[in-house]
Amino acid sequence: MSQVAENLRGFLARVEGAKYKVGEDTLTKEFQEIRNRSAAFKQDNDYSTEAGGSQENLKKNRYKDILPYDQTRVPVTFLAEEIGSDYINASFIKGVDNQPRYIATQGPLSHTLVDFWRMIWQYQVKVIVMACREVEQGKKKCERYWPLDEEPVLHGPFAVSTVAKVKVNPEVVFRNLKVTFQEETREVGHFQYIAWPDRGIPDSYSCFLEMIKLVRQHQGQHSTPMCVHCSAGCGRTGVICTVEYIQTLLHKQKVPSDFSIFEVVMEMRRQRPSAIQTKEQYDFLYHAVTEMFEKQLNDLNHNYENLKQNKTPYYDDVAPQLKTSHAMAVYRKNEHSARTSLSLEGSDMNDMYAKVQKKPPPPSSSLSLPTTTENQSPTSSHHQYDNFRPRPIISKPAEQLYSTVPPKPNRSSVRPVSSSYAVIDTSGPPEATSKELSQGTIPSAAIKKTLSIDNMRVNNRWSQNIASNYTVISECHARSLDEYEDVTDPAKSRPPTEGIGFNCRIGKPKGPRDPPPEWIR
Structure with a gap:
């Protein structure tokens, strides 16, 4: 059907073939290779962490071994002259268009809440994705930066209030937050995945993929980056950024023929340290992407069958040229019907009928054939x-x-x-x-x-x-x-x-x- 569909089938075939290699765990070897290459980054000058490791900024890091690279860290310059520092433990990750698409950050600390909202306000963030709870296994994993009720909460010069709260599915909660700075107010969508344990995986692929789809829809066409965080801002955060990145590839039909999850994860780790932190998360990533590709192929096949039957496709991601060809087919069908109706009922056709026939038709509102009742004799016919x-x-x-x-004799075809x-x-x-x-x-x-x-x-x-x-x-x-x-x-x-x-x-x-x-x- 299309080159993208062939590329998806090729990837699924490679994944299926890797399952039957006897005595070889392909995913384990891949993830071990990712860790080995990531460890080599520390010897490269292009992956320094001087800003995060400085004495004045160490207290702003939740974990001392997870520091942003200087080349990709997010500088917070908004109100920096008052706060005294532009540092926050956050990294830019590029999207499909090679522009900053994600801000991968740690869960805010009690003394970094103002820095967090300074970053959200400076980069005009529209969507925040939170992949943890405030407390997990009795440990503080993230400071709550939104109010539980409609009453606004002040974080420095920012007033934050919760406008609405909706449970999207059993594992995802959505909040509509309102942030006010001085006299300007903005709305921020907040997705929280409440069923994802630390260093673990979600319980449901469908709930997770549904959240990723809603995040992309809520982001829309905004060019500003979305903020993704968990506790450390690397393991669960890396999974979310990677799956959303691949889903965008599908949406824009840019999945290459040599598509590789291994290469995508390596690119994520070049921008955010320890992105996708465990082997279990790497397995979950493979399963989620495989399910997403299979669903996309089913949708493509379904849309193709609808077009063959001259039906309107159900999905908005259908190629525009297919929609155009369907519209032309419907137009030609309607045009033919309009011409047929005009030839029977139009006044121009009646005029032509009067010129061709030897005798004018009987005066009536509609054209009809002469009828004869059962008791009528042959002499009483037309x-x-x-x-x-x-x-x-x-x-x-x-x-x-x-x-x-x-x-019956046909006068138009008789011969002497x-x-x-x-x-x-x-x-x-x-x-x-x-x-x-x-x-x-x-x-x-x-x-x-x-x-x-x-x-x-x-x-x-x-x-x-x-x-x-x-x-x-x-x-x-x-x-x-x-x-x-x-x-x-x-x-x-x-x-x-x-x-x-x-x-x-x-x-x-x-x-x-x-x-x-x-x-x-």
Whole structure:
């Protein structure tokens, strides 16, 4: 379907193949390689931690071994002249567009709450993701920086209040915070994952992926970074940043053919130390990404089937060109329907109808075909067919004459026929029994005699219609079928009231009785 789908399938195939390597734990080897390479960063001058390790800033770190790199640390210059320092234990992590997408930071300490809100205000953060509780296993993991009720809480010059609180799922809570500095007020969305133990993994992949999706939706098109933190700002924080990064790759259809979680994690660790801290978290990352890719492929297949059936796709991430082709198909279908309706009901079509037809249509609000009731005689049919002469009877075998029903004549497709019509004699008709007539075994001599009602003593009403509707043709002239005889001519032997209608060459039986088997065969 697309190159992105092929890349996703390729990654899933590699992951599936790694499971069947006997005696080899691929993920364990990968994570050990990540730790080995990360340890080598300390020997590189590009990964220094002088700012975090300085004597004046050591007290601002929750853990002494988790310090931000100087090259990626977040400087807080807002109100720095009053506070006296621009340091906070936080690191920038780039997103898909190679711009700072995340601020990975530690959980605020009691004496760094003002620094935390200075950072949020300076970088105009719209979303905060918290991956821990305030207290875990009896230890303080993060200072609460929001109020429990609507009453605002002051953190230095910042007034913070909770506008609303919603439980997204059993493991995620969302709060809408309002932050006021002087006379300016901003709203900040706060997601807290309450079921993620320290150095562990969440209990549910679905709840976790749902939170990541909501975070991206809440962030929207804002170019400002989102703030992600746990207690140390590395293990759980690294998992969230990595999964959100990969989900953005999916959304923008930028998953490369050589996509590797190993390389993504290594890139995270180059910007934030110890990102994804344990082997268990690395396993969780693989499972979460695999589930996300499988769901994306299912959505692509579902959208493809909808487009094949000329249906609207259910998901907003469908490629624009597919939506355009679907819209054009619907437009052409509606255009065809509009033209058909116009040809039947439009005034322009009525004008053209009046020019083409020899006679104007009867005055009515809608076009309809002439109808005839069951009790109507052939002479009371539509006036346009009153003067039509029936098609002459051509000499045929009796089986063909009585066992088949000839089609109605079509004036637009008739052709001149030969004048060699059979002459039916009227002298002394032989006797024809009802059995011979119904079975189609009438002698050939009988066909040349008069078919009168007296000689056709048959109980079949279908035979009576034949006898009453067919006249004796005494002579035959060479003429085309387009020339019709006026059956109402007084010179004819049959009275005008018994004129023949257009459809009465072989009458269809009327009444409850069924036609003979030869007629319906």
